[in-house]
Amino acid sequence: MKKKILISDIAKDLGISVTTVSFILNGKAKEKRISEGLTKRVLEHVKKVGYKPNELAKSLRTGKTKIIGLVIEDIANPFFANIARFIEAKAYSRGYRIIYCSTDNETEKTVELIQLFRDRHVDGYIITPSEGITDTVQSLLSSQLPVVLFDRYIPDLDTNYVVSDNVKGAYDATAHLAQQGCKRIALVTLYSSQTQMRDRMDGYMRAIDTYKLQPYVKKVNLGDDEQTAINDFHSFLEDQHPDAVFFATNYLAITGLKAIKQHHMPMPAVASYDDHTLFKLFSPTITAVSQPIEAIADELINILLNQLDGKEKGLKQVVLPSELVIRESSMRG
């Protein structure tokens, strides 16, 4: 096993100073007026011996790690996984790496993870904020660290964020169910005051108003195990017998469908916020509000990297449209 090559080895090999090599490797040859001939010689030699700078030393010195911290609710949720996938690819192509962790939407874990990323000196943060992390995020902002939130934001805080138009998405889905002639349209959502949930509720209520219907709302605990949630939802169905259900997230929809199947209940009209690859495979296929995943990832990474490059100082708050994908589950007649 050959020993690791250092920048000083390169300098020695070529009989020049470390400084010169460093300038050249960092693209400052022109600026520092290193002659073209030498520049070429250095570059060639570096390639020949396969020298790679030690990123740790570099980071220690420059304070930059070229790493982005991705703090996400749950990487096993297809919505987040797909976002992560796009972010990863885009960051990669611009020379940044991703380091990620899942928070399960737990405050304490989120705070801890952000601190951890801070300890690692990540250059920027992409976060799905859980509740109660206002101070933590504020402290990032105070330290001038670039932050972009997504999926939801923190109302008290002036941060960059990228979300989808939750109000309109929920309105469209609910209105569509109403137009299909459903009278008892239920909303299944979480115990949560996060903005995306609040806005989906809002959209649902507006549609209920438009069509002069009665609201039926079922709230579920995120932390509950699946069977508890299934039973819980089942008793709601028994109790209120809605003829349509709008689920505020895809995993709520999945749990709901399991409950219906497991208890052999008649299938109400159904729609879900967030699409899922398999929704078009169900019988019936499931109507969903589909978020523009790639566009979201695009915006996130652009905002963050532009900020890192110093190209952009102002606040960016982006709301992207969601699209209602109508499938069998919501159709009547």
Added chain:
Amino acid sequence: MKKKILISDIAKDLGISVTTVSFILNGKAKEKRISEGLTKRVLEHVKKVGYKPNELAKSLRTGKTKIIGLVIEDIANPFFANIARFIEAKAYSRGYRIIYCSTDNETEKTVELIQLFRDRHVDGYIITPSEGITDTVQSLLSSQLPVVLFDRYIPDLDTNYVVSDNVKGAYDATAHLAQQGCKRIALVTLYSSQTQMRDRMDGYMRAIDTYKLQPYVKKVNLGDDEQTAINDFHSFLEDQHPDAVFFATNYLAITGLKAIKQHHMPMPAVASYDDHTLFKLFSPTITAVSQPIEAIADELINILLNQLDGKEKGLKQVVLPSELVIRESSMRG
């Protein structure tokens, strides 16, 4: 915004040397015979002022980053996402972080990613090897870097790995279909010589032998876009009209089901390698060979961390049993 506290600040505050503080913070107080009184004083003061060591400097000096590189085929695939989730949690609780990237099973990308992790000095590697990376992995081994492969392994290389019992899993699924009276059982797999695919084919063939049936094998390109794959599979069905299909991975099963649905074909008996949360929601529910995801993650992280702690030097090659979960899709009568 207050300036970052350094270890030297702690030393200055307390009128002692940096070395002493460092020893204490690294749990070497006893070993280095620092008095208990001083130890306590330092610890208290550190907590009071909220000092956190700079991990970069630490890593530069020690050569350890406490980061594990996770090189995975596709984080958006639920099988991998769930493994990642468990690994993340387990690593976390033992003081390690995860940095991950998806390879799409492309050789070049995989090689590049591993090099990247190397540049970042990750302490260990967990890899789903794509084809053609033998040399790259060999070079990690030569450098004494801890590596564990999973889902598949590299036959030419003596490495640690954790896989499921693909032969038996595939055999069981195929045999089960045969026992249900199916006569024309097809295998849908990938153009791939990776071990997991080879073994699943092997298991399928053994069951075909046992029951004296004819094999019908359809191979698909991993890279094809969905519609191409759907059409491709559709013409196979038209051509061979199998009465049962065993899909070698969950995404093949999903594509296959989409083809059947889209072309309104009669549903053959179906089974899939790899389970999926939603398979129990389909109509019919889908029979699957379920890999022990948590056990796999457990083994992976244990092998790696024990190696990092120097507790274990020998080779660990683990084969875990898969379980056939029988659901409606494969039942007759």
Added chain:
DNA sequence: TGGGCATGCTAAGGCGTTTAAGCACTTTCA
């Protein structure tokens, strides 16, 4: 003829830690 300026490069300090080696003093023990 000498001050100013452009050119092409280098010396050395610093980023924030860890750690080998050592120092001054006390105790032990033959």
Added chain:
DNA sequence: TGAAAGTGCTTAAACGCCTTAGCATGCCCA
């Protein structure tokens, strides 16, 4: 009583890179 061993710390050198400040040379122009 003096050498060895123990005690409780400290000094200073890494780790591998970036970057400020500056040096030597040659040329221009007044």
